[in-house]
Amino acid sequence: MTAFGGDWTVDKLKRVTAYLTSFQTVLKNQNFDLVYIDAFSGDGGVELRGDELPLLEIGRVFTEGSAQRALSLRQPFDRYHFIDASQASIDRLGQYIRTERKELVDRVCCHIGDVNVELPKAIATLKPNERAVVFADPFGMQLDWKTIECVGSKPVDFWYLAPTSAINRVLMRDGNLPESWRTGFYKESNQGDLFGAGVKLEKNAAIEVIEDFIHGRLKNVFMMADNKLRLSDRGRPLFTLMFGCSNSSPKAFGKATKIANHLLKG
Numbered sequence: 385m386t387a388f389g390g391d392w393t394v395d396k397l398k399r400v401t402a403y404l405t406s407f408q409t410v411l412k413n414q415n416f417d418l419v420y421i422d423a424f425s426g427d428g429g430v431e432l433r434g435d436e437l438p439l440l441e442i443g444r445v446f447t448e449g450s451a452q453r454a455l456s457l458r459q460p461f462d463r464y465h466f467i468d469a470s471q472a473s474i475d476r477l478g479q480y481i482r483t484e485r486k487e488l489v490d491r492v493c494c495h496i497g498d499v500n501v502e503l504p505k506a507i508a509t510l511k512p513n514e515r516a517v518v519f520a521d522p523f524g525m526q527l528d529w530k531t532i533e534c535v536g537s538k539p540v541d542f543w544y545l546a547p548t549s550a551i552n553r554v555l556m557r558d559g560n561l562p563e564s565w566r567t568g569f570y571k572e573s574n575q576g577d578l579f580g581a582g583v584k585l586e587k588n589a590a591i592e593v594i595e596d597f598i599h600g601r602l603k604n605v606f607m608m609a610d611n612k613l614r615l616s617d618r619g620r621p622l623f624t625l626m627f628g629c630s631n632s633s634p635k636a637f638g639k640a641t642k643i644a645n646h647l648l649k650g
């Protein structure tokens with residue numbers, strides 16, 4: 385069981401799960417097979433960390449993680465891809481599926497390995513008659529920019545937990561993003577500064593600046609929902625949840641971003 389979250393974890397999972405239900409409802413009468421890709425699946429469950437629970441809460445508190453929630457929807461997806469770098473997590477998830485969701489075993493493909501290798505493989509399997517939701521819920525900056533671009537190369541709805549706090553830490557330390565992020569950003573930019581003229585990288589990139597920057601860059605790949613949701617722990621910003629859609633049909637991205645904007649309200 386992965387132990388990493390507090391109230392904000394449950395909040396994030398509820399919103400993304402609500403989107404999965406809407407996605408299925410909207411596409412119900414169309415001839416698409418629906419695919420869910422969990423880019424950082426974990427083992428299916430989440431143990432909420434003790435120090436983030438209310439003082440009077442006694443014992444260990446568990447909640448369903450993204451994988452269990454996606455597998456428990458009233459209307460299942462036609463295919464699932466679960467990706468995680470941890471062999472132990474994927475083993476536990478497999479065990480859960482074999483015991484609790486037997487009927488879905490044939491629809492599931494589990495990938496053990498780095499997201500930047502495994503997610504492009506999962507994306508490459510998408511066929512023209514399939515529509516996918518990708519959920520990327522990393523601990524930090526594991527998802528390379530190139531991989532994000534690969535996700536946007538197919539008609540995909542993309543939920544991304546942008547690691548604003550991790551980026552802020554890197555910027556405060558040395559003002560330099562890792563190559564895997566920097567390359568992609570620089571490629572798009574005509575300006576010398578990563579954050580554009582007038583914004584100092586070295587010591588103090590405000591969270592809003594980082595959020596706007598990531599959101600703006602994602603607009604090069606996806607039609608983005610305008611709203612973004614900051615997730616904080618006791619006032620400390622950790623991540624920002626964002627949504628983008630790469631489906632080129634105006635009707636599809638219009639509907640998708642409308643629902644996502646609603647779900648991304650604070």
Ligand SMILES: C[S@@+](CC[C@H](N)C(=O)[O-])C[C@H]1O[C@@H](n2cnc3c(N)ncnc32)[C@H](O)[C@@H]1O
Nearest residue numbers: 424425426449450468469470498499521523526
């Ligand atoms: C925040 S947890 C995901 C939680 C999960 N979405 C849930 O709701 O239960 C992040 C996961 O990413 C996995 N991970 C870390 N680095 C990775 C990488 N480079 N590639 C794939 N998975 C990675 C970790 O093993 C961990 O399970």
